[in-house]
Amino acid sequence: MFISKKKHSIHNWKDEYSHSSEILSRINHTMESGARYAMEIGAYQEIEPVTLEELRENVEGFIAPQSYLLLENNIELLKFIQRKTVKFGKLIENDLINIFPEHICKR
Numbered sequence: 001m002f003i004s005k006k007k008h009s010i011h012n013w014k015d016e017y018s019h020s021s022e023i024l025s026r027i028n029h030t031m032e033s034g035a036r037y038a039m040e041i042g043a044y045q046e047i048e049p050v051t052l053e054e055l056r057e058n059v060e061g062f063i064a065p066q067s068y069l070l071l072e073n074n075i076e077l078l079k080f081i082q083r084k085t086v087k088f089g090k091l092i093e094n095d096l097i098n099i100f101p102e103h104i105c106k107r
Contacts, residue, residue, distance in 0.1 A: 045092070
């Protein structure tokens with residue numbers, strides 16, 4: 001499970017990184033795929049897996065996303081995951097001090 005810190009508009013990055021054709025190429029590729037936002041990963045917590053079958057049985061109309069989804073937009077799924085989540089291992093936190101332009105929209 002990833003714990004996000006900040007949401008960035010990918011469109012705004014086009015202005016911020018306009019000096020680098022390499023970064024702009026990655027940003028354009030990301031936008032062409034339909035992505036509009038990028039999230040910083042602030043922490044990672046390992047959890048016991050939840051099967052696709054469990055999700056389909058317990059969350060009405062569940063369809064597996066092709067990418068990330070915001071749980072705040074799917075309250076039924078959020079509540080199921082909150083009930084079902086069993087954490088193990090240590091929470092790994094990212095202080096984000098080593099974020100560099102070459103990490104932007106990295107494939």
